[in-house]
Amino acid sequence: MSNHALLLMNLGSPKSPKTEDVKPYLKQFLMDPYVVDLPWPIRKLLVSMILIKRPEASAHAYQSIWWSEGSPLVVLSKRLQKMMELHWQHGPVALAMRYGEPSIESVLLGLKKQGVEQVTLAPLYPQFAESTVTTALEEVKRVVKGHGLSFKFKLLAPFYNQPRYLNALVSSAQEVMQQDFDHLLFSFHGVPERHIHKLVKDSQHNLQATHSSQIDQKHIDVCYRTQCLKTAELFAERVGLPDDKWSVSFQSRLGRTKWIEPYTDRHLDELAAKGVKRLLVMSPAFVADCLETLEEIGIRGREQFLAAGGSSFELIPCLNDTPSWVVALNQLCQPEETKPFMIN
Numbered sequence: 261m262s263n264h265a266l267l268l269m270n271l272g273s274p275k276s277p278k279t280e281d282v283k284p285y286l287k288q289f290l291m292d293p294y295v296v297d298l299p300w301p302i303r304k305l306l307v308s309m310i311l312i313k314r315p316e317a318s319a320h321a322y323q324s325i326w327w328s329e330g331s332p333l334v335v336l337s338k339r340l341q342k343m344m345e346l347h348w349q350h351g352p353v354a355l356a357m358r359y360g361e362p363s364i365e366s367v368l369l370g371l372k373k374q375g376v377e378q379v380t381l382a383p384l385y386p387q388f389a390e391s392t393v394t395t396a397l398e399e400v401k402r403v404v405k406g407h408g409l410s411f412k413f414k415l416l417a418p419f420y421n422q423p424r425y426l427n428a429l430v431s432s433a434q435e436v437m438q439q440d441f442d443h444l445l446f447s448f449h450g451v452p453e454r455h456i457h458k459l460v461k462d463s464q465h466n467l468q469a470t471h472s473s474q475i476d477q478k479h480i481d482v483c484y485r486t487q488c489l490k491t492a493e494l495f496a497e498r499v500g501l502p503d504d505k506w507s508v509s510f511q512s513r514l515g516r517t518k519w520i521e522p523y524t525d526r527h528l529d530e531l532a533a534k535g536v537k538r539l540l541v542m543s544p545a546f547v548a549d550c551l552e553t554l555e556e557i558g559i560r561g562r563e564q565f566l567a568a569g570g571s572s573f574e575l576i577p578c579l580n581d582t583p584s585w586v587v588a589l590n591q592l593c594q595p596e597e598t599k600p601f602m603i604n
């Protein structure tokens with residue numbers, strides 16, 4: 261069958277690292293009710309305030325990591341798409357971004373024009389969060405309903421604990437892990453605690469746990485934080501890393517609301533204060549290197565850790581288009597591995 265497309269979906273970047281292009285991107289992103297989940301008038305007010313200073317600061321950050329071909333996140337996602345075309349046997353492989361271009365709307369309309377009848381949706385987020393997975397799927401629903409499109413959909417579920425993903429992570433990290441190091445930090449993108457409480461309606465739910473065994477597993481499908489711990493534990497187990505040589509923290513918080521802890525910036529200081537000298541960092545919430553890995557960790561995190569007394573800081577690249585990841589993703593997306601996704 262050659263009319264069954266694979267649609268890779270990632271977050272997206274601004275068109276350029278100029279302030280005037282970063283501003284509309286941030287506006288689209290932050291006005292998304294799954295990202296800033298506050299009632300519309302409050303969200304609008306808050307986002308207007310954020311949009312006064314943040315576009316310039318973010319543009320500056322983007323300029324420090326931008327490549328001649330474009331945003332690393334977009335360039336690397338396109339490379340992955342090209343590699344997936346060599347493996348996916350059922351039809352075209354497309355790439356869409358939740359914010360910016362190529363939009364989910366333009367890509368789905370293009371697939372319809374090509375005569376595609378079935379689409380496997382692959383949100384490229386290993387751990388489930390409403391601010392990433394749900395919003396992408398809601399956008400698919402909006403486009404399908406708005407344009408009266410008829411596709412049969414399948415969906416790649418969050419793969420935070422899937423051996424294929426974990427093995428690909430191990431292969432991609434192997435080279436950097438050859439060197440001597442004192443500690444491996446898993447720095448995941450954070451979310452506000454409120455996002456978790458909304459889905460896990462359990463006052464006993466432990467948001468301070470350092471290991472998933474300290475948490476009631478019945479909520480794991482909807483608890484982003486537990487899924488992050490699980491990914492880190494399974495990785496550490498695979499590479500034989502003892503518990504005192506790794507930890508998890510959460511980066512990229514924004515605003516005054518409480519985000520899930522520990523915060524990466526504070527944790528870097530704590531690690532240095534504990535005597536960790538040689539640090540490795542990896543960010544398994546991102547399958548492609550992006551602003552959050554290259555700038556926040558690779559530039560600012562490094563400076564901070566070295567200033568706090570560390571002697572070496574090595575950022576492990578994301579999966580990007582590494583051969584083992586391409587093979588793993590292709591397997592994870594196969595028809596027998598994915599579930600039907602209904603639009604009602």
Ligand SMILES: C=CC1=C(C)c2cc3[nH]c(cc4nc(cc5[nH]c(cc1n2)c(C)c5CCC(=O)O)C(CCC(=O)O)=C4C)c(C)c3C=C
Nearest residue numbers: 271272273295318333389391392449451514545550551552
């Ligand atoms: C304000 C709320 C935000 C939530 C919640 C959030 C969740 C979330 N984001 C990612 C992945 C990425 N985020 C990226 C950039 C980014 N994230 C936010 C805000 C929230 N993210 C902002 C405002 C930005 C833009 C840059 C900035 O001004 O800081 C990126 C990088 C994009 C790029 O172009 O490189 C990624 C990737 C996840 C996985 C997640 C929830 C789990």
Ligand SMILES: [Fe+2]
Nearest residue numbers: 271449512552
């Ligand atoms: Fe983000």
Ligand SMILES: [Fe+2]
Nearest residue numbers: 512551552556
């Ligand atoms: Fe950030």
